[in-house]
Amino acid sequence: MALFITALLSLSVAMVGVGGATPATTPSSVHSVIQCHDWGESGDGAVRVMEGEACWLLCPLFSHPTVYNYSSVQAAGLNLVWYHVAAGQDLEQPIDFHHPDQRLSKEREKLWLQPTTMQDAGQYICMLRNRTSCAKIAVRLEVLPSGQDPNCEVKAAVPPTPVIAPIQEGRTLTCPDLEDIKLPNTSHSVTWYHECNAFGNFNIDRVFKGDKLVIHVMLEHYQGLYHCVVTYETKGRAIKFTRVVNVTAVSSSGLPKQPNILNPAKEQLYPVKQGSEVTLICRVSLPYLEGPRETWWTIDGKTVDQLADPRISFTSRVVLNYFGDWTVENVLRIQDFSSEDLTREYNCSGRNGRDVATRRAVLEEEVYLPSVELGCGLGVTLFLMLVLFVVYHIFWLELLLLYRSWFGTDERCTDDKEYDIYISYARNSEEEQFVLLTLRRVLENELGYTVCIFDRDSLPGGTITDETLTFVGRSRRVLVVLSPGYGLQGTQALLELKAGLDSMAWGGHLRVILVQYKPLRRGGWVRELRRARVALALVRWQGDKSSDLSSRFWKRLRVELPVRRIKD
Numbered sequence: 001m002a003l004f005i006t007a008l009l010s011l012s013v014a015m016v017g018v019g020g021a022t023p024a025t026t027p028s029s030v031h032s033v034i035q036c037h038d039w040g041e042s043g044d045g046a047v048r049v050m051e052g053e054a055c056w057l058l059c060p061l062f063s064h065p066t067v068y069n070y071s072s073v074q075a076a077g078l079n080l081v082w083y084h085v086a087a088g089q090d091l092e093q094p095i096d097f098h099h100p101d102q103r104l105s106k107e108r109e110k111l112w113l114q115p116t117t118m119q120d121a122g123q124y125i126c127m128l129r130n131r132t133s134c135a136k137i138a139v140r141l142e143v144l145p146s147g148q149d150p151n152c153e154v155k156a157a158v159p160p161t162p163v164i165a166p167i168q169e170g171r172t173l174t175c176p177d178l179e180d181i182k183l184p185n186t187s188h189s190v191t192w193y194h195e196c197n198a199f200g201n202f203n204i205d206r207v208f209k210g211d212k213l214v215i216h217v218m219l220e221h222y223q224g225l226y227h228c229v230v231t232y233e234t235k236g237r238a239i240k241f242t243r244v245v246n247v248t249a250v251s252s253s254g255l256p257k258q259p260n261i262l263n264p265a266k267e268q269l270y271p272v273k274q275g276s277e278v279t280l281i282c283r284v285s286l287p288y289l290e291g292p293r294e295t296w297w298t299i300d301g302k303t304v305d306q307l308a309d310p311r312i313s314f315t316s317r318v319v320l321n322y323f324g325d326w327t328v329e330n331v332l333r334i335q336d337f338s339s340e341d342l343t344r345e346y347n348c349s350g351r352n353g354r355d356v357a358t359r360r361a362v363l364e365e366e367v368y369l370p371s372v373e374l375g376c377g378l379g380v381t382l383f384l385m386l387v388l389f390v391v392y393h394i395f396w397l398e399l400l401l402l403y404r405s406w407f408g409t410d411e412r413c414t415d416d417k418e419y420d421i422y423i424s425y426a427r428n429s430e431e432e433q434f435v436l437l438t439l440r441r442v443l444e445n446e447l448g449y450t451v452c453i454f455d456r457d458s459l460p461g462g463t464i465t466d467e468t469l470t471f472v473g474r475s476r477r478v479l480v481v482l483s484p485g486y487g488l489q490g491t492q493a494l495l496e497l498k499a500g501l502d503s504m505a506w507g508g509h510l511r512v513i514l515v516q517y518k519p520l521r522r523g524g525w526v527r528e529l530r531r532a533r534v535a536l537a538l539v540r541w542q543g544d545k546s547s548d549l550s551s552r553f554w555k556r557l558r559v560e561l562p563v564r565r566i567k568d
């Protein structure tokens with residue numbers, strides 16, 4: 001008979017289930033059918049449980065005690081009935097609390113599953129009714145398969161409960177739900193895990209006190225997930241459930257907690273330019289405190305939202321988070337900055353649970369005068385160039401000699417020539433005297449060059465032409481002493497000049513230098529000399545003015561001669 005009624009009941013429930021929409025009707029008895037107020041599915045989201053663990057469902061009708069209060073509805077003679085709609089089905093089945101396995105039980109407004117199986121997933125409908133009135137609501141149960149996780153000894157289906165622990169301070173962790181539920185009248189035990197590992201006995205800072213885990217001194221590496229597994233026995237069966245606590249360290253509660261404006265600093269000026277986009281950056285230090293923390297800008301006392309000016313926008317982000325103490329960057333952007341904007345008052349503020357801090361940002365218009373900067377820069381550059389120009393023109397010979405003495409290479413190291421200088425001159429007594437007494441003396445004795453003078457160094461008896469060519473070829477420079485008598489056709493001097501020029505043209509590591517002893521007449525510039533004059537340096541002898549070794553003549557000449565360091 002009882003079986004028949006149950007079957008009938010589920011049949012009519014099935015008909016209602018197919019009927020679907022609210023308000024649906026549900027039998028209050030087999031005989032009369034009443035309207036039932038359907039609240040649909042609870043908005044609090046699904047209840048999640050691990051397969052094989054204990055779980056309880058609270059009838060969501062009682063989550064608003066002002067509407068439904070279990071004691072009072074009980075007193076009013078209303079009954080609480082549970083139905084189950086298995087996952088993937090739409091058949092409401094009354095729950096059989098008398099099944100021999102005794103897994104499901106009802107305790108006041110709670111439905112217990114001890115333990116849960118995969119088949120228990122789906123919707124649970126709790127219905128409160130008497131003969132004339134009815135209300136129902138559904139709650140969804142998700143069952144997660146209890147597969148092994150190689151990285152973690154424990155698994156929990158419920159999201160972690162956040163817990164804040166100030167550094168260096170104590171904090172006691174209780175297993176969530178353990179305090180709230182009334183476990184069956186048996187003893188229970190709680191096992192704690194940190195970051196998936198069971199605790200050893202060697203903890204000094206973290207000890208078990210009953211079901212609780214006491215952290216005596218919070219340290220940074222004590223942060224993270226703590227799993228607690230509650231085990232108890234009911235109806236001869238060992239049952240458990242697992243919960244998670246997410247512990248986050250925050251700065252010590254003894255530290256100052258006042259918010260502080262870092263920028264604008266005292267005396268800080270914000271440069272702004274009219275017509276361009278202006279960005280004001282404010283940095284606020286907001287120490288950790290429970291409750292909301294915020295930062296904002298005001299312009300003449302109004303927030304950006306209140307102003308609702310499309311030119312003005314505002315962003316803020318946490319740029320530093322040190323144990324919950326934030327440094328927030330608060331950026332105010334004003335496009336098309338106008339002279340009117342310049343007169344407004346810009347204040348940056350930050351607030352936490354302790355206090356509010358505000359500081360004004362003082363703006364300063366940037367005076368941009370490119371002509372002044374450019375003018376100054378240009379003036380300085382020009383002046384320096386002028387100075388360098390003058391210095392170079394007065395001292396260029398000295399600079400050149402200095403440079404050569406430091407960086408010039410001694411040609412004696414790179415060739416195998418015998419003479420530094422071959423002197424070619426017109427064989428007149430005056431020139432001869434200049435060559436032998438002045439040029440040769442200074443070049444050989446004072447400047448340390450090896451000098452070849454054909455008339456002195458050639459051996460008697462050789463062919464003049466061959467010997468001349470040989471001597472010129474063995475010299476590094478051919479020094480041509482120009483005077484009116486030089487360059488007469490058929491003279492030895494002209495032969496030397498030709499030999500020098502040819503050797504130079506053929507790349508014989510030789511250079512010809514023209515030294516003007518006396519100005520030439522127009523006709524004195526023979527073809528070879530004209531050819532040489534175009535390409536070569538001409539050093540002028542200026543009589544007595546040139547006799548001193550520090551005179552321009554010698555400096556000029558030394559520049560043309562091979563590098564030789566003068567003995568001090």
Ligand SMILES: *[C@@H]1O[C@H](CO)[C@@H](O)[C@H](O)[C@H]1NC(C)=O
Nearest residue numbers: 065066068069070071072075
């Ligand atoms: C429910 O009602 C009873 C008496 O009607 C009252 O004592 C109790 O505090 C109420 N519970 C809640 C949670 O409001």
Ligand SMILES: *[C@@H]1O[C@H](CO)[C@@H](O)[C@H](O)[C@H]1NC(C)=O
Nearest residue numbers: 076077078129130131132133
């Ligand atoms: C059924 O419950 C409603 C309110 O919950 C109450 O007003 C009504 O009197 C009850 N009916 C009976 C027959 O107890």
Ligand SMILES: *[C@@H]1O[C@H](CO)[C@@H](O)[C@H](O)[C@H]1NC(C)=O
Nearest residue numbers: 182183184185186187188233
């Ligand atoms: C709970 O268990 C203890 C012994 O373990 C027993 O004395 C007590 O009566 C039990 N209470 C209930 C409500 O079952």
Ligand SMILES: *[C@@H]1O[C@H](CO)[C@@H](O)[C@H](O)[C@H]1NC(C)=O
Nearest residue numbers: 159160162224225246247248
């Ligand atoms: C734990 O809390 C911290 C800080 O509140 C958060 O960043 C982290 O994602 C949380 N971890 C988990 C697994 O929820």
Ligand SMILES: *[C@@H]1O[C@H](CO)[C@@H](O)[C@H](O)[C@H]1NC(C)=O
Nearest residue numbers: 300301345346347358359360
């Ligand atoms: C702006 O901040 C200054 C302190 O920096 C304060 O004196 C002033 O009253 C503030 N102005 C507004 C409108 O809040």
